[in-house]
Amino acid sequence: MPVTERLYYSDSHLIEFEARVVNVTDRVSGWTALVLDRTAFYPTGGGQPSDTGTLNGVRVVECIDDGDNGVLHVVQGAAPPRDAIVKGRVDWSRRLDHMQQHTGQHILSQAFVTLFNAPTRSFRVMEASCEIDVELSNPSTDIIERAVELANNVIWEDRTITIRNVTSAEAAELPLRKEPARDGELRLIEIEGFDLTPCGGTHAYRTGEVGMIAVRSWERAKGLTRIEFVAGTRALADYRKANKSAREVAALFSTGRDDAPQLAAQMVEEHKELNRRIRALEEMAAEVEATKLLASAEGGIVAEVFDGRDAESLKKLAHALIAHPKTIALLGSRDRDTARLVFARSSDAAGDMSVLIREACAQLDGRGGGKPDMAQGGGKRVDLLDDAIRQVVTKCKERQ
């Protein structure tokens, strides 16, 4: 005689029941676990999370399948004593949600078998969506959507779902979708004319109750295809979320939802083109600036300190400068709390810029390096930047 009569086996829609408390134990969490002589609460198992609800108004936060010891009802609050008669109430919206996901999984899994001979290896109900891992080696949008379409047709045909209890010998003669995980009497779930599989979960009465199935995404994972899907109320919740996102994006383009992807793609292309043009203009500007700076430079040495100019911009200017013969560019920038330096020389000018930059950066409490003709660096002592560059100018002039 089992410790707990599992009422959910015979009626997945039963949410109110009376039972007697047969055991009370304390949990390490500080909560209490009750075992009842009968229960409508489904415990975590088979990829389906447990029910929640109340026992005599006390919150049931989780139910755990303890095998032959029965179902543990973990309650948060004052637990009824042993032998007490309690009124149980299962949270219906959570049960309905789980039934829709779980029954939806039976249907979707069978759709992949029917169309592509691709069995499901595992199933998980997660917070907002579900996953199945399917032996499908060549997934594509078309293949996935064909299975989704078949699954939804089965849902909308509103087929009956029945429970059959059979012996393992009887089961061996039946076309089961998957091998039973245990021996002895088996509980089979039959979707009229479509699917027959052993399962201990809670299922809809008819396929119509699942509402609909939608696939959110899929990917290849560990040799299988992992498919993320939503069924029933989750499909509606997901549609609302997706619709909101799509409408928000569309509003940015002052267009309708369906036209937004094309406009977004167009904008990305324009953005790339603008960047190309900006880079070309920056180079032109650097050339003009270089010519101007060289006009007032003494002995081909351009020494300048700018405000708020980044390393990339300094380098562009340096390149434009050393395109002129016998030129040395000693450029600095006060970029917020950092001093930046770029030293460069044309191929026919003298001096090792990597040595000069190391010395200058050491003075600024920083570091620098590079090649003899082009080097860069920086330091924290922004206040010493002018001084450091002046000293390098002196060194360069001495060499000339």
Ligand SMILES: [Zn+2]
């Ligand atoms: Zn099931």
